[in-house]
Amino acid sequence: MLVRIAGFEHMQPLLDVAAQVGPLFGVPELERTRDFREFLERKIGQGEALVALDRRSGRTLGFLCFSRRHNRISFLAVDGGCRRRGVGSRLLGCALSLLDAGRPCGVTTFCQGHPGGEPARALYRAFGFRELGPLEHLGLPRAYMERPAGAGPGTGLPQRGPLAERCNQDPAYCPACRRAEPGERVAELAEAYLDCPAGGPFGRCILTAKEHQGPFYAMEREAYRRFMEDAARAARALQRAAGAVSVKLELGADGLAHPRACLTPLFVDDAAVTREAAGRAADDQEAEAERLWLLQRLREALEEERRRETAPV
Ligand SMILES: [Zn+2]
Numbered sequence: 001m002l003v004r005i006a007g008f009e010h011m012q013p014l015l016d017v018a019a020q021v022g023p024l025f026g027v028p029e030l031e032r033t034r035d036f037r038e039f040l041e042r043k044i045g046q047g048e049a050l051v052a053l054d055r056r057s058g059r060t061l062g063f064l065c066f067s068r069r070h071n072r073i074s075f076l077a078v079d080g081g082c083r084r085r086g087v088g089s090r091l092l093g094c095a096l097s098l099l100d101a102g103r104p105c106g107v108t109t110f111c112q113g114h115p116g117g118e119p120a121r122a123l124y125r126a127f128g129f130r131e132l133g134p135l136e137h138l139g140l141p142r143a144y145m146e147r148p149a150g151a152g153p154g155t156g157l158p159q160r161g162p163l164a165e166r167c168n169q170d171p172a173y174c175p176a177c178r179r180a181e182p183g184e185r186v187a188e189l190a191e192a193y194l195d196c197p198a199g200g201p202f203g204r205c206i207l208t209a210k211e212h213q214g215p216f217y218a219m220e221r222e223a224y225r226r227f228m229e230d231a232a233r234a235a236r237a238l239q240r241a242a243g244a245v246s247v248k249l250e251l252g253a254d255g256l257a258h259p260r261a262c263l264t265p266l267f268v269d270d271a272a273v274t275r276e277a278a279g280r281a282a283d284d285q286e287a288e289a290e291r292l293w294l295l296q297r298l299r300e301a302l303e304e305e306r307r308r309e310t311a312p313v
Pocket residue numbers: 171174175176177178211212257258
């Protein structure tokens with residue numbers, strides 16, 4: 001399965017999927033309504049539509065539209081023949097990673113008991129959404145669900161594609177520039193912020209440059225030096241705090257206007273744990289408790305780094 005940002009060439013396949021779910025939504029011939037077609041065109045134009053494709057056949061399995069401005073999921077539909085293949089989960093996970101986890105994320109979906117609506121509700125619950133109450137949408141009874149701020153791995157930073165380009169051109173639109181105080185930031189370092197998002201392998205941290213400037217290979221020499229010093233500082237602290245054998249550092253050359261580095265602690269039993277198993281473990285309560293424990297230790301280790309650097313020799 002391949003998840004991509006939808007282009008106008010996907011318009012008809014998306015309408016075909018929408019045609020299938022219209023009756024379920026209580027809007028027969030949804031795909032023919034002018035409002036929906038305009039909505040879809042707008043979303044594709046803004047780079048706010050994701051499509052899941054069968055990688056080999058190119059068949060459209062489902063799609064999702066979201067709103068960066070309102071930080072919400074606007075539409076989700078999966079082809080009737082492709083249910084239970086994890087299509088919705090892939091699309092929603094991807095959308096959440098593109099939205100701002102520092103703000104609540106909302107969605108309007110089916111009410112409890114809506115025929116055929118439970119899979120969607122279960123999907124949202126699995127991603128941390130909670131029902132806040134009933135509402136009426138386009139004259140139909142619906143439920144409003146919300147995922148609280150700080151509930152997941154989304155950094156709000158699009159990695160590539162039209163979204164990244166738009167953010168790069170316009171700092172006013174750039175979630176990294178606009179970013180409010182997220183509750184879980186580990187630390188503010190000299191040149192970058194350090195985060196340890198939930199949902200990934202244990203201890204994986206993201207270092208994001210504060211300045212809106214371009215990819216790391218286009219950074220000014222001084223900024224680059226300070227950024228790499230932050231990376232080294234964070235790696236030392238992470239290794240100590242997590243009890244890791246070493247730390248892998250990956251620099252993002254993805255065209256983002258905020259240079260980023262990913263720090264992953266490596267452990268002696270890593271080879272015995274598959275990536276998939278590690279991802280699953282990250283969902284459970286113990287993994288979350290361990291992550292919060294690490295956050296605290298990591299802050300202390302960074303403080304220790306700072307003391308060492310400023311200590312007179
Ligand atoms: Zn920015």
